[in-house]
Amino acid sequence: MSEYGFLVPLPVVVPLFGAGLALALYRRPRLQRIISVIALSIVLVVAATLLVLADSGPIVVDIGGWAAPVGIDLVADRLSSLMLTVSAAVTLCVQLYSLAQGEADGDESAPVSIYHPTYLILTAGVANAFLSGDLFNIYVGFEILLAASYVLLTLGGTGERIRAGSIYVVVALVSSLLFLIAIAMIYAATGTVNLAQLAERLPEIDADVRLLLQVLLLLAFGIKAAIFPLSAWLPDSYPTAPAPVTAVFAGLLTKVGVYAIIRTQTLLFPEGRMDDVLMWAALATMVVGILGAVAQDDLKRLLSFTLVSHIGYMIFGIALASETGWAAAIYYVAHHIIVQTGLFLVAGLIERRGGSTSLDSLGGLAKIAPVLAVLFFIPAMNLGGIPPLSGFLGKVGLLQAGVQDGSALALTLVVGGVVTSLLTLYALIKAWNKAFWQTPPEPLPERTLPKGMVLPAGALVVLGLALTFGAGPLYGYAERASQALSDRSTYVTAVLPQGGRGAGESVDATREAESEATPTAVATGEEG
Template sequence: MTDWTWIVPLPVVIPLFSAGLTLAMYRRPRVQPVVSVTALALVLLASVALLVLADDGPLVVDVGGWAAPVGINLVADRLSSLMLTISSAVTLCVLLYSLAQGRDDDEESAPVSIYHPTFLVLAAGVANAFLSGDLFNIYVGFEILLAASFVLITLGGTRDRIRAGTIYVVVALLSSVLFLVALAAIYAATGTVNLAQLSLRLPHIDPDVRLTLQVLLLLAFAVKAAVFPLSAWLPDSYPTAPAPVTAVFAGLLTKVGVYAIIRTQTLLFPGGRLDDVLMWAALATMVVGILGAVAQDDIKRLLSFTLVSHIGYMIFGIALSTEAGWTAAVYYVAHHITVQTALFLVVGLVERVGGSTSLTRLGGLAKLAPVLAILFFVPAMNLAGIPPLSGFLGKLGLLQAGVDAGTPLAYLLVVGSVVTSLLTLYALVKAWNKAFWQSPQDEPRPGRLPFGMVGPTAALVLVGLGLTFAAGPLYAYTERAANAFALRTTYIRAVLPDGERGEGESADVADEDARRQGADEDARTGAEP
């Protein structure tokens, strides 16, 4: 049998190596884009390969040859491989969009020698966070993201961007400090930060200590994921950045926080002691976020608030702590990455043609740029959850999981989800009508749509539609990923072979296998567990 584990580090190694290469070529601006595009294309190919291979079980690489739990390992399972594939496609499209924008402007609003290495480092940080099987290495991935994103968000050096970047980095550093405190406390309590080994040791420590550790991790990740009330920083930070930067931030950075919540909640804290708290946070995130969106007259800020609002859907699915909820949440994350990124790229084109993102100044764009009207309308309806698009399918899965849970709080979240979806539709239709149908206050300047910018945007719109047409296989894939969350021993056995576990830890794995087999047998026979 062929050993394919050598593919696992590539999504991290290729961008890091290419970042150094592009930095060394700072005097050759025509070569830098070739290196960057080639690197991200290779990462996409590697991610697709992992997506297929991980369906047969997790692929594990021990970095430096040091086996877990002593060394750091990279783990490609269904969840991480799916996130990698979607994020790789998004980063490649955004890079192509930004290159075309630079060519069309025929000017360097930001130093090219900085942009390409930083963008590649950002891609490496995202991949490292998704693949890491070690809490400390996830922290390293977050810090890589912080360093790269601070450079990108302040490109151009305008006053507004520096101000927004300062807010962003202060909040991110606060989250990092919380994460570091959580890491220190976890290591003090368990003697390890390896995810697989933590899943075996955490159940044996004091329940109150375990709850404290869970709260610390959730706070750190909730800031990064923009979960209310820790989301106020996002609408002020993202809209000031250049369109490609805003797009990649909106599509990916908050989802890394959501991914970390999924991974830790399902693997380390499966008991669900904080599920009710998470459900209230999900409801507040949905409602407060969408009310903020309805009140906006700037498309960028409107989309920033919808971004916050729809994080609530993902937290809702996680908080249900059922395989149905996890399945829908993972599917919704994949959907939202593509659709939200596409919308921000479209807004960049709107600003280019209309000269503004203010809905009070825009108008008549449907006549001026009908292609742009379609490119905005399709992902907007997808985000609003219009049937039969992927947004509708993801929301329907979440609603069904909530109804199946049958608790009063779950029913309240179902109602909140429907209301949020209707308000999302209202906000996006209002924006579309004002930008594309109403008569403009000022005569719009004749603008053209560079094909190099339209192409990547259309590609992401088509990817969003592809999630609809491939909904059956993709939903089945996320269902298998959710089943692996419940059967934690699949992950544990892949990372910690029998020889690397202590006697007590091996017994715990055997006990969990037995419990799972008993539950499966009860499900098949219809008996009560």
């Protein structure tokens, strides 16, 4: 194993170990809190380290001493490392927020002994999905997410949460079944589920069979990513959960589906036979989602519909099938995870201070809670695409990619993106006016906002601003990730280097060994 190869499994292993330890200490809630924060902090540090290291090339590690394609590989490349780092930052902030909320509520609203292990398992599932180098292990990551997310959605056991959780789990099971069928058919057609080997073998099978496999994967991932018309479940499932759960689900979990689409479309199906279909789906997702948001009078449901709408931007970038489009989509995914999560945390603060998320019941918050007004206004304008914020930069990148494509459909998407952005701004300004400026129909309850809840929400707001000030380096990183996606050989040779790779060795170790071997030995695969 190379010098840094041991880092790659840690984002999966550390949360799982922490979950087991937290569950064993179910009678010691304070220790559970400490364990969860330490585990998530370690994941963030490791993810940030991998973000830097992966910029020099993918880091591949074989699990269990079995080399690819027989064994399972974890691959930290630019795309997976960026997604992992952003998700780690978000999950840590949400966890700190939930700890403060639990302390303020006296831990009466949720079974804390179950919450912490489940949340850590959810984090491990997300990391596993991002780092996995084969389709079946991605499926395992999704199933870990499903099990953990159902528990988190139904915390408290209220009828409304059980109903919403039941809808969510049924939809997720349908998606998982489609994914499993696709995996079985792919294995039957190619004899492998390793992504790198699939990139070599899928072009060799019948084109119609390949198209069927692509459609099945897109259906499975489209449900998880909430792409129209597979998004109807989301607005009814997320708003009923506790604020921290809603925030991490809305900001992060749908992006796991988007990540899976990016990975499979660029690596396995580069011919782009479904690109036009994806463009139409992106347009419908944008327009239908934002029209739903405009019609809402509840803040959480409004944000849920904007979440669906902005998934359309990401799918637009993917469907353009160009380095420019992919780079803009990657940047926009990172932006949206942070900003959308921050908005949902602020919505939880609004609910706590105003006693409701119904916009007709709120009002006057700008006067009685000016800090809360600022915390909502900044990410709301960011999501709406006000220049020079990161939302504006991401949308400009996507629109430029669409104009660069030049096709009638791409230009239609450009117009749809502009209209969606304007309607997003309208919906959020309406929410801003009602919640913060109108006279409330009844006096709002006298409640204080715990600093422990305000600070993590504020941290995500600041992080969203950092995406603006650091847009140059981040967008450059997204462009390099896009170039690596375009050149599939970078990924394939990292996982399946020429000359083979010994069991348990990382790609870095293999390259070092090959550099020391004689030319004859490298060509024959023998040791020098």
